[in-house]
Amino acid sequence: MxxxxxxxxxxxxxxxxxxxxxxxxxxxxxPRSRRKLWIGLAAGALALAVGAGALVGVGLGLRDDEEGAAPKAAAAANGVTVTDAELTALLDRHGRALAARDLDGWLAAFDPARRDLVAAQTRLFRNLGKLPLSVARYETVERQGRATDAFGQGVTFQLDVSFVHQLDGFDLAPVTEWYRWTVVRPAKDAPIRVTAVTGAPAAADGSSKTVYYPGPWDRWPEIHVERTPHTLVIADSDRAALAKRYAPAAEAAAVHDLAVWRSGGLPGPAPRGVVIALAEGRDEMGSLYRIGTRKATEAGFSMPMVAAERRDGRFTIGGSRVVVDTETPYFARTGGANDAGMVFRHEVAHSLVTPRTNLTEVDAFDTLxxxxxxxxxxxxxxxxxxxxxxxxxxxxxxxxxxxxxxxxxxxxxxxxxxxxxxxxxxxxxxxxxxxxxxxxxxxxxxxxxxxxxxxxxxxxxxxxxxxxxxxxxxxxxxxxxxxxxxxxxxx
Known part of the structure; x- marks a missing residue:
């Protein structure tokens, strides 16, 4: 939509x-209508999950059965292998380190020789620490490449990882962001190391090259978070003053829309608040929660987030992410009824109604x-x-x-x-x-x-x-x- x-x-x-x-x-x-832009991302996430056999957050298997019994036996004797259990343990430790605010534990997954990678992951760890995460864990989506070498040459493969997370007070259910880790074991009994991290690719025919990646916490070296009773406004730390300036307008928009929504009397849960990122220009807006396959032209959008787990066997919307371009005239003008507050109200309205969507019936919003x-x-x-x-x-x-x-x-x-x-x-x-x-x-x-x-x-x-x-x-x-x-x- x-x-x-x-x-x-x-x-x-x-x-x-x-x-x-x-x-x-x-x-x-x-701009054109944005419906197909979001459809491409949601459909891509769903297609990847369903095509692999299960929804992300459940674990989609690592294809060890493709390697056959003979290579496994040889590898057990003198080869190099990375087992499913080791990868699961690696992701579990990573999630626990984030929850415990343990930076050393968090960095243990990454190759210390890759200084740029370690620096980037340190920044990400600190950014995530600024978010009200009630759920934060890492789970396997799928492995690309062989995890066993029978001749002791070492193994390198890609592991697509789901960052399952829920922002307390904003998401109705845990949502996901997909990363692609390059995993290396250089020799038998050597520790597993991650040597590169990027976004996991989405379906080829979608409007985003990635699945809900990069979040503001990935894109900006340091985020500033401005929290109001009903909004979480996120900006690059260099634009903290702008976040402080627009947080009251975002809060007023959320209060306004929530009052209108409640007056409608529809049963069922509704978001209590909205997450809003302030982008600087259309290029940046087109590269938050997505890497767009075409140039962004809108002044703002509300990105529905597919929940990380099925509810009663169905895909649902677990939350949304609003992004606005503060370089548009709406944000350059002051004092009018049609300025930034109107953009916020419009996008918050989308965020409130989106969880009502039956993804099974509407074919990833394409029939709305x-x-x-x-x-x-x-x-x-x-x-x-x-x-x-x-x-x-x-x-x-x-x-x-x-x-x-x-x-x-x-x-x-x-x-x-x-x-x-x-x-x-x-x-x-x-x-x-x-x-x-x-x-x-x-x-x-x-x-x-x-x-x-x-x-x-x-x-x-x-x-x-x-x-x-x-x-x-x-x-x-x-x-x-x-x-x-x-x-x-x-x-």
Whole structure:
């Protein structure tokens, strides 16, 4: 799903946008929908896990059976081998050292001769110590390469490792980040050493080359963590002042959205808080919790995190990670209703509804209608405010002259010139739904869609009308609000 926030149609730092252009002369170009970006990452993680035979966190096997009985027997006599039990013990010790704040124990896994590696892992250890980790352990995903050499030449292979972790007060369940360790045993009875660490690769056809890697704790040499009652704001330590500056806005956004969410009355757990990273520029934003296969263009996104363990045999969402680009105009302006707080509110709204997703039914979010996903986030972000407060409104009303009166389908979101207009249409659709059928039904409708009910059936089940009937009433409402005359649109 998109789970993101595109640039607004205009901002005070430049000339007004031309009709049909959701962004003035401000590079890079306006974004596509983000739905496929996140789908690629989630689907990649799920495909890797399922293809290997089990979900990460359970242990996927090390393929020792492929090596055969004869090489094992020879290796036992004079060869070199690394057993499953040794790798499990290595990961167990690593996790226990982190929990005990034992730096020496943590570094024991790494080759002391690799000074750059030891320095990097020391920084990572200290960064992780700043997080409220209620769960932190390391488990095997899969091994790549042979762990046995019958001729005493030593072995080198890659071990994909799951960092299973839960941020206390923020994640509903433990989530995961995948690393790839290069493991070496140079000779028989020599200690096992890790000589390199990077992100484990994701599925080849995904939108990220890695699985939830790198976290801010991996990317930045030193993180600064600013905690409020409902947010965990993470920034590079060089930008600690910025984290302090925006933490109150992030907290206000979380409080606002949580109040709106609770008023919806949906049963079941919801996150009590949100984790937010402050990126400096689009390149950095595109390389947090992912290594993107295309350039990031959004102003922010909410990354759903697949839980590390199945619940009742099903994949679920264990939490989310919000990232915002503080170089966008939203963060350059001050004092307006459409500034940083609006981006935070939009992304927090995504984070609150995402755990409702039935990953089995919606095929890793690929069947969720974009207008529902983004319209709901805009609705929550501007809750109790007039539509005119959205700076998308002026440009959107101009576009109504050529509008076909229909909800944008998912293919429409690939048109960069109309992305902001489609966000606005989703917003107005949610406004119309709440005003016509009542806000409780809005929440029930959105919940049904996230649970995997096709949108047209959700309309019949929850609203009591067909989707076509809903669309017709909404289109009339939009045109009436815009004072449509057939020749001009007033504002």
């Amino acid at each position: 998109t789970q993101g926030h595109p640039p607004a149609p205009g901002w005070t730092g430049g000339p007004p946008p031309a009709p049909g252009q959701p962004w003035p002369a401000y590079p890079p170009p306006p 209608d974009e207008w529902v996903v983004e319209g709901f986030a805009e609705y929550v972000a501007f809750h109790s405010r007039p539509l005119g407060d959205s700076e998308r409104t002026a440009a959107a009303r101009r576009l109504l002259r050529s509008w076909n009166g229909k909800l944008p389908d998912d293919g429409d979101w690939d048109n960069p010139d109309l992305v902001s207009f489609h966000y606005w249409l989703g917003h107005t659709a949610m406004n119309h739904l709440a005003e016509t059928y009542g806000e409780p039904k809005l929440f029930r409708f959105v919940d049904a869609v996230y649970a995997g009910t096709p949108t047209d059936r959700a309309a019949r089940d929850v609203l009591g009308v067909s989707l076509d009937e809903f669309q017709a009433g909404w289109a009339d409402d939009v045109r009436a609000q815009a004072r449509w005359t057939g020749s001009e649109t007033t504002q």
